[in-house]
Amino acid sequence: MTPERQLRAERAQQMALIYTVMVCLVSLITVQFLLLTVALEGYLGGRTGVMSSTALVSGLCFVAACWLIRYIFLSGRRS
């Protein structure tokens, strides 16, 4: 494989990685927004029991987002 082709292949791989991470992050944020609406509904309706659970799951989504973004940093270092 010529160096130029290899470079092109690596670039395509990185793009695929970035798009995958981006889609996963957008999905996680969508879930977080849904949880936020549930929490807000619970707060306004006086159902306070549900809010701790939504905060916990939202936190887990954030941790997952941090774990995913790690790949972006790693690929940035490699290139």
Added chain:
Amino acid sequence: MPEVQTWKDHFPIAWVDDHFVTRREFTKSLVWVSLATFVANAVLAVLGRLKRRGDDETLPQVQVAMVDELQVGGARVFYYPGVDDPCLLVRPDTDRYVAFGQKCTHLGCPVNYRAATRRLYCPCHEGFFDVEDGRVLAGPPSRPLPRIELERRGAELWAVGKA
């Protein structure tokens, strides 16, 4: 002819290029959005916990009406436990009084009592509640009205807590 500034000549960067956001940067910014959403959720959880702690404190005892002040089938508004908490005292039968929070559990509109149907009615979105226990009979509300505990002390009616 206008004179071109020297620094523009040395750094000929277009405005659009200066604000170009790469996919990588955009993906990183999504994590900040995720963090902001989590923080908002956590703040709501803390506020909810504080609110519940406030509700658990001993509620005051307030005289709301005299026994004969209300006709059978009548209703009147009182405020309990605070001045911002409107409630509805109803006398459905001769010897029976019930009280509920007046804010509809759907979107907070004030509910009224309809003696003919023995129902509490929210005019905003046609919500109906049972006057016996405050449960939802029809309409968009999903939760029952909060019930106020009443106590009869001689000829006086007192609100003593929330059920």
